[in-house]
Amino acid sequence: MKVLPYFVILPLAGSFLVIFIDSVLKDRKVRDTVADILANVIMLTLFILTLTLFGQSCSYFVGGWRPPFGINFLLDGLSHLMLVAVNLIALLSGIFSINYMSQYTARRHYWALFLLMLTGMNGVLLSGDFFNLFVFLEIASVASYALVGFGTEAEELEASFKYMVMGAVASSLVLMAVAVLYSRFGILNMSYISAAMPGESFDWLLKFSLFLFITAFSIKGALVPFHAWLPDAHPSAPAPVSAMLSGVLIETIGIYALTRVIFNVFSYKSILLANLGVISMMVGVLLALGQTDIKRLLAYSSISQVGYIVLGLGLGTPLGIFGALFHLINHSIFKSLLFLNSGSVFYRLKTRDLNSMGGLNKVMPVTGATSLVASLSISGLPPFNGFFSKLIIIIACVQSGHPVLAVWAVIGSVLTLAYFMKVQKLAFFGKLKEINKEIKESPFFMSASVIILAALCLATSFILLPGVRNKILTPAVNAVLNPTNYRMMVYIK
Amino acid sequence: MKREEKNRAPTTELNGMSEIVKTVCNWIAGFIFLFGCYITAYGHLTPGGGFAGGVILAASFILIVLSFGKDKISPLLPRKRAEMIEAAGGLIFIFTVWTAIYAGASFCGNFIFKKWSCANFKLLSAGFIPLLNIAIALKVMAGLFLVFFVLSITRVILEGEKLKMVKEE
Amino acid sequence: MIYALCFTLILVGLYGITCKKNLIKIILGFIILDYGINLFLILIGFRKDGIAPILDKSMDINTFAATSVDPLPQALVLTSIVIGLAVTALMVALATRIYERYGSFDVTKINKLKG
Numbered sequence: 001m002k003v004l005p006y007f008v009i010l011p012l013a014g015s016f017l018v019i020f021i022d023s024v025l026k027d028r029k030v031r032d033t034v035a036d037i038l039a040n041v042i043m044l045t046l047f048i049l050t051l052t053l054f055g056q057s058c059s060y061f062v063g064g065w066r067p068p069f070g071i072n073f074l075l076d077g078l079s080h081l082m083l084v085a086v087n088l089i090a091l092l093s094g095i096f097s098i099n100y101m102s103q104y105t106a107r108r109h110y111w112a113l114f115l116l117m118l119t120g121m122n123g124v125l126l127s128g129d130f131f132n133l134f135v136f137l138e139i140a141s142v143a144s145y146a147l148v149g150f151g152t153e154a155e156e157l158e159a160s161f162k163y164m165v166m167g168a169v170a171s172s173l174v175l176m177a178v179a180v181l182y183s184r185f186g187i188l189n190m191s192y193i194s195a196a197m198p199g200e201s202f203d204w205l206l207k208f209s210l211f212l213f214i215t216a217f218s219i220k221g222a223l224v225p226f227h228a229w230l231p232d233a234h235p236s237a238p239a240p241v242s243a244m245l246s247g248v249l250i251e252t253i254g255i256y257a258l259t260r261v262i263f264n265v266f267s268y269k270s271i272l273l274a275n276l277g278v279i280s281m282m283v284g285v286l287l288a289l290g291q292t293d294i295k296r297l298l299a300y301s302s303i304s305q306v307g308y309i310v311l312g313l314g315l316g317t318p319l320g321i322f323g324a325l326f327h328l329i330n331h332s333i334f335k336s337l338l339f340l341n342s343g344s345v346f347y348r349l350k351t352r353d354l355n356s357m358g359g360l361n362k363v364m365p366v367t368g369a370t371s372l373v374a375s376l377s378i379s380g381l382p383p384f385n386g387f388f389s390k391l392i393i394i395i396a397c398v399q400s401g402h403p404v405l406a407v408w409a410v411i412g413s414v415l416t417l418a419y420f421m422k423v424q425k426l427a428f429f430g431k432l433k434e435i436n437k438e439i440k441e442s443p444f445f446m447s448a449s450v451i452i453l454a455a456l457c458l459a460t461s462f463i464l465l466p467g468v469r470n471k472i473l474t475p476a477v478n479a480v481l482n483p484t485n486y487r488m489m490v491y492i493k
Numbered sequence: 494m495k496r497e498e499k500n501r502a503p504t505t506e507l508n509g510m511s512e513i514v515k516t517v518c519n520w521i522a523g524f525i526f527l528f529g530c531y532i533t534a535y536g537h538l539t540p541g542g543g544f545a546g547g548v549i550l551a552a553s554f555i556l557i558v559l560s561f562g563k564d565k566i567s568p569l570l571p572r573k574r575a576e577m578i579e580a581a582g583g584l585i586f587i588f589t590v591w592t593a594i595y596a597g598a599s600f601c602g603n604f605i606f607k608k609w610s611c612a613n614f615k616l617l618s619a620g621f622i623p624l625l626n627i628a629i630a631l632k633v634m635a636g637l638f639l640v641f642f643v644l645s646i647t648r649v650i651l652e653g654e655k656l657k658m659v660k661e662e
Numbered sequence: 663m664i665y666a667l668c669f670t671l672i673l674v675g676l677y678g679i680t681c682k683k684n685l686i687k688i689i690l691g692f693i694i695l696d697y698g699i700n701l702f703l704i705l706i707g708f709r710k711d712g713i714a715p716i717l718d719k720s721m722d723i724n725t726f727a728a729t730s731v732d733p734l735p736q737a738l739v740l741t742s743i744v745i746g747l748a749v750t751a752l753m754v755a756l757a758t759r760i761y762e763r764y765g766s767f768d769v770t771k772i773n774k775l776k777g
Binding site for chain 3: 131134135138142145146149152153154155157158160161164165168169171172175176179182183186188
């Protein structure tokens, strides 16, 4: 397939082009507009490209060299599902930033870093060998470190440094694990390593490398023992970037990479992962209950939702993985919607404290309505997408003989409802404060992107219909469950 | 570092060293630049290549900043131009590997290689690899120079009660 | 033996990152960790008295495979050194900015966040 390299070329070229055009043009206003248009056109193109790829699975040999000697890009159901989610959220966050980033200077650096982060994520999703996985992981991470500290206020810098140290250690562990695997097999191609894997009984080198991989990707995906950086880092970033980080970045470089390595390369099945997920879910929920900073609350809720996804994956049954992947898509939609809403509120009120809001439904009806949709969706109420995915995960828990996990999942869901009701009550319902009487609805592009996301919250429920399901989710589930397919993929051109 | 030391005026920094150092650096800088060009151009034949060559190129500029101060460097390679060169290096690289798709090879494929029959171990024997080396050298040169420059021109000083970051531009 | 040395380096780096209070020392710890891993990677491809991995026409492919060093880890290490450079530069830049805001490199004094 000739399309695959464009997912890396286009955003990478775009990020250099933004800087280049910026250093050529003189007028500041023209420069900013050109950068906005260029970046959004690139992301729109990428999103349209992802839509053309439905139902295909193929690999692309970079430079014409065949694996295991060459590098290959690889597209299957799982990576395609993630590609659609990543590029969709990137496009909508990009549209949102056109208005939102007018609060900041240095627009060119913002767009360059944003597009670099997108390059990294697309690359992680497509790369078929371990070293490229590491390189793209680092591209995405380094861009996100810089984006977290973009405001250069004291808290933002502190959060960025913390995130950076954790992330750098995690990346080093990934490199270490890759080195150990290379010393064992002498190849780097993931499909070939998967084929050479000795079945059930691992020797100590493989165990060591699996341990390193799980630790590293848990740090990147903020599973509970390693979650400390996330509630600082995600709120500190500008709102569209928070939406990207919480919505897709931790899923791409944490969950997706973990799934790929554990299920496809190592073919390792253990209930340990589900337990990790449950712990992470409960800790996230309990910590979120006490927060009064809206973005911090959302960040803790990201930890707990990622816990749901890992719980579903850890069950290892087809239904569990189906629920997990469905929840992954839903989470990227409603979590980015919530973060964009908090950004709209911050844009007008200049505060993130829930206690100084109140009654915003009267002055910002679009933001209020969309955030209500997102809150109902994330806490799992019926017509919205979150309900179905959580239900499937809970049913899968019972079916695979772990009713205790199901009970924990239900409790987590109820508590999620509790703290989102708190957000709704404190921020959008109730009495409007005197100082907030004058504020207006958020500007056009910001409203447009949140409305699209709210519509998607409803629309993704229809993925469950058999016709749609077989086209979108089932290939992804099959890709996770059948490592043999993954091994064969490398031969299909 | 003591508080008083931090409080020194920013203008005394980066104004260059003594006359002897200036003279010697004036002679050497050009040769270092030339050596960087050599390392880049012969990257596919001898050890070296885009990154190593770019670092040496950047070192020649850094040497000028260290010995002469920031005044001498601003007509040579101002910050804006360095950013432009860096972006241009990246763009050259990407468009080269991109054209490979349309030139019959696949992405990143060496599309010039087959069209040239040239003896091994000659300058033009490697297809488009020298071109990529040059692009990388440009990018690394500008990037490393910018890293050095931006980190060295900023200085934290005590202004009244508050710390403030000063840019010497 | 040398493997033990590079594991020691990695552990020293981890110690520096986790136990030191000074931001600059944390950065140094990260650099040591990075170098330890790079050393480990390059050791994988090492072969005593190996030859440069260039296949000549006069050489048999089997003797070539038996005597040459593995070039792939060297390429990987180059890439990883470049990435390490970028991360270190960004860390140093952030540390300067943090010094400006807080007036200190001490992590116990940099505590505006609760996390």
